[in-house]
Amino acid sequence: MIVRRDKSVSIEHFGQSLDEVASSEGVRFVLILACDANDYSPEAIDPILKRQTVPLIGGVFPAILSGSDRWEEGFVIVGFDQAAKVRTVTGLSDLDADFEKTLESIDVDLAKAKTLMVYVDGLSSRINALVEELFAVFGLEANYIGGGAGSLSFEKKPCVFTNDGLKADCAVIAFAELEAGIGVSHGWRELAGPFEVTEADRNKVVSLDWRPAQEVYQETVRSQAGASFEGVEFFEVSKGYPFGISKLGSEKIVRDPISLDEDGSIVCVGEVPTNAFVHVLAGDPESLIGAAGEALRRAEELFRGEPESRGILLIDCISRLLFLGDRFRDELIAMSPDGDVPVFGALTLGEIANNRKDYLEFYNKTAVVGVLQG
Amino acid sequence: MPLKAEEIQIFYEISMSIGSELDCRSMLKEALGKYLRKLNLSASCLLRKVATGEGKFAFEPYYRLPKMSVLNRASQMVEARIDSEYDQAGIASLQAELPFTVESSAGEKAYFFDLPDFGILVLVKSEGSLRQSTVRSLAPLNRKLAHALSACLQKEALSRSEERLEKANEQLQEWNTDKLSFIQYISHELNTPLNWIGSLNMIEEETLSPDSQRCVEFVRKGFLRISKLAQLASDYFEKSRLNWPGQPTQVLLAALREELRSRFESKAQVKGVPLTFEGDWSGELSLDAKGLLEVLESLIENAVGFSDFGEAVKVELAKGGETIRFRVEDQGVGIEPNLQGAIFKPCQIPEHKRTPGGYGFSLPCARLICEANKWSLKVESEGLGQGSCFELTL
Known part of the structure; x- marks a missing residue:
């Protein structure tokens, strides 16, 4: 595994580093994690991506992680020695797109693919549908790790790296012959509920317990946590009180309420199904940081490769940074193992992960640690 | 637990x-x-x-x-x-x-x-x-x-x-089309020998003996009736094969009434059948004018034809909301209940119910025109000798 890190926003530096990593002996595929602030345009970056002969995967994120540092400018490029087939799924917001058919048409030897890396445009509207079809078509025989790329400004723009260039509204999937152990945890706890989702439209919650969702939610947060939405941006308060969807014998699936729609419904990152029961959750820095450490512990426990040659891929939700503020560094430290192990990752808009045991999910506000074979 | x-x-x-x-x-x-x-x-x-x-x-x-x-x-x-x-x-x-x-x-x-x-x-x-x-x-x-x-x-x-039924239905339609084409073909081919018979018209009768002249006269009458039958059959099958409405054109209702009156008034008078037109015939319509005229002509022709001296025929136009209804009512021979469906099908009327020179194609043709235009054509009659009433709703 070759890891090249650079805090520069320069496209020349990026091109030079990518050329070097991709042409290094033994490198079979390349993961690219870059910062939104680099402001790469497809016109400038596409020729660099297109000239590579090894498969590429990755995305542009609000911030990236290098060791226990968070960078808001720069890039990390990782070259893997293991082979991978990389495929792109386009039209991730297209209501008519048949992802099942698209995924079934991918010609790949699933017996060899031990890990599926999946990066999606985090602002696409049908990520859940893709994740469900990934499960339906490829099952749980491989690990999954990845997340949503994009900008914290929520402006839709090209953010997914492919060999065809920097693309928007798509997913890129690497079927990698890469041994991995994956750990997932979030640390959010029940504050109030349950509330029945009596009406929802994919990622919009319209009503809870037959009342306008916004009314129930704000009332609950005010009465149970003493937090008021008066005169502040919705997300300033809601970032600390996500929804949790119940799942038997497992941590709740978190849904991040990010804004209010014109009709008063609550817009979340990820789908909230009608008839689900949700709790309003709350967390504190200790519970979140503790969960991040738990994600590392689980990943290490499940890793079956050689420990001395491993690398750590962190997929951590950007909203955990917004919630933890200065304590976020403690979370990164908790997610990083002791010793000289390369650690890299990204702050994402939603996380995709699975350890071959649980139902495959698109998570929010969750810490994911991938221990990868170096 | x-x-x-x-x-x-x-x-x-x-x-x-x-x-x-x-x-x-x-x-x-x-x-x-x-x-x-x-x-x-x-x-x-x-x-x-x-x-x-x-x-x-x-x-x-x-x-x-x-x-x-x-x-x-x-x-x-x-x-x-x-x-x-x-x-x-x-x-x-x-x-x-x-x-x-x-x-x-x-x-x-x-x-x-x-x-x-x-x-x-x-x-x-x-x-x-x-x-x-x-x-x-x-x-x-x-x-x-x-x-x-x-x-x-x-x-x-x-x-x-449902799929099987639909396929079977399509097959039936295809067979029906084949059958109609076959009949139309035969009907058309009959014209050739008919024309040979028709050439008897060219014989100078003065050159024939009186017996031969009588023979030619019989043949000529037969020729005219067979020609008419062939023409009616051909028209009917052409209509049933095409099955689409005619081009819509403007029809002034008052002009339509006058055309019908002039067409049938003298015939009715000759038979001593009072023919009246009632209702509101003002305004105009845009529809298959040729088809409408043909249907109404058939209905009035039959009403007059099946009425005797003194039995009145009334043609009435009623407007209500978006519907327009023509009623052609007579006091003539009437129709038995078991024949009220058959009169709209070709060649299904018993011989004793036919008028001289009639072959039972006019109402089937009217039905085809109505179906193509999505009009409704119904008949009511309480039975033999009770008259009948045909109702055409646009």
């Missing part, structure tokens, strides 16, 4: 996902996806009980999630536990065991559940296990799933029947 509140909520959510669609595959995808997600399972396989003959049964995979058997642990664990064939006693014994659990060497647990009247549902949990109370409480959900599956299968069977 009673169910926890959270479990009840989860079961409610699963229950709501069952039967949400009537397409089998979509319904199963939704419902089994919900089972797996909410119970945190890794695979499912639905087996359908099928008769293999001689009183034996097998369980065949009907639906899997994940779809591919090599990636589906439930499928793999089914192979280790379910036999390839069962007799009645074997089935009864297997069903009595349900629900049961099978554990793999890797520690995965496969839960086998009864789906009444359908088969078996297998759910796999890779880590941990389901509580006994959870397993027992899944029975009502599974019954609901089995019922939903039956409904989906019935709907599919119904759809297949």
Whole structure:
């Protein structure tokens, strides 16, 4: 595994580093994690991506992680020695797109693919549908790790790296012959509920317990946590009180309420199904940081490769940074193992992960640690 | 141990996902996806009980999630536990065991559940296990799933029947078109020998003996009637083959009334049949004018033709909302109830009901025009000698 890190926003530096990593002996595929602030345009970056002969995967994120540092400018490029087939799924917001058919048409030897890396445009509207079809078509025989790329400004723009260039509204999937152990945890706890989702439209919650969702939610947060939405941006308060969807014998699936729609419904990152029961959750820095450490512990426990040659891929939700503020560094430290192990990752808009045991999910506000074979 | 509140909520959510669609595959995808997600399972396989003959049964995979058997642990664990064939006693014994659990060497647990009247549902949990109370409480959900599956299968069977019916209908239409083309062809080909007979017209009668002149006269009359029949038949079959409305043109209702009056007034007078036009004939219409005129002419022609001296014929126009209704009423011979359908079909009127020179094509032609224009044409008559009333609604 070759890891090249650079805090520069320069496209020349990026091109030079990518050329070097991709042409290094033994490198079979390349993961690219870059910062939104680099402001790469497809016109400038596409020729660099297109000239590579090894498969590429990755995305542009609000911030990236290098060791226990968070960078808001720069890039990390990782070259893997293991082979991978990389495929792109386009039209991730297209209501008519048949992802099942698209995924079934991918010609790949699933017996060899031990890990599926999946990066999606985090602002696409049908990520859940893709994740469900990934499960339906490829099952749980491989690990999954990845997340949503994009900008914290929520402006839709090209953010997914492919060999065809920097693309928007798509997913890129690497079927990698890469041994991995994956750990997932979030640390959010029940504050109030349950509330029945009596009406929802994919990622919009319209009503809870037959009342306008916004009314129930704000009332609950005010009465149970003493937090008021008066005169502040919705997300300033809601970032600390996500929804949790119940799942038997497992941590709740978190849904991040990010804004209010014109009709008063609550817009979340990820789908909230009608008839689900949700709790309003709350967390504190200790519970979140503790969960991040738990994600590392689980990943290490499940890793079956050689420990001395491993690398750590962190997929951590950007909203955990917004919630933890200065304590976020403690979370990164908790997610990083002791010793000289390369650690890299990204702050994402939603996380995709699975350890071959649980139902495959698109998570929010969750810490994911991938221990990868170096 | 009673169910926890959270479990009840989860079961409610699963229950709501069952039967949400009537397409089998979509319904199963939704419902089994919900089972797996909410119970945190890794695979499912639905087996359908099928008769293999001689009183034996097998369980065949009907639906899997994940779809591919090599990636589906439930499928793999089914192979280790379910036999390839069962007799009645074997089935009864297997069903009595349900629900049961099978554990793999890797520690995965496969839960086998009864789906009444359908088969078996297998759910796999890779880590941990389901509580006994959870397993027992899944029975009502599974019954609901089995019922939903039956409904989906019935709907599919119904759809297949509809498809077969539609195909048969298309075939019938095709045969009907073939039949009409054949009759039209024969009718057309009859014209050639008729024309030879018609050439008798060119014989200079003065050169013939009186007997020969009488023979030629008989032949000429026969020729005229056969020609008329051939023409009527040809028109009818042409209309039934084309079957579309004519081009819409403007019709002034007052002008239409005058045209009908001038066409039939003298004929009615000769027979001593009072012919009156009533109602509001003001305004105009845009429709198949030629078709409308042909239908009304047929109705009035018949009304006058089947009435005797002193029996009145009334043609009335009534407007109501968006409908326009023409009624042609007579006090003539009337129509027996058993013939009221037949008069609209060609060649089905008994000979004793025909007028001299009439062949029973005018009302069938009128029906074809009405069908093509989506107009309604009905008849009412209380029977022989009771007159009749034809109603055309636009």
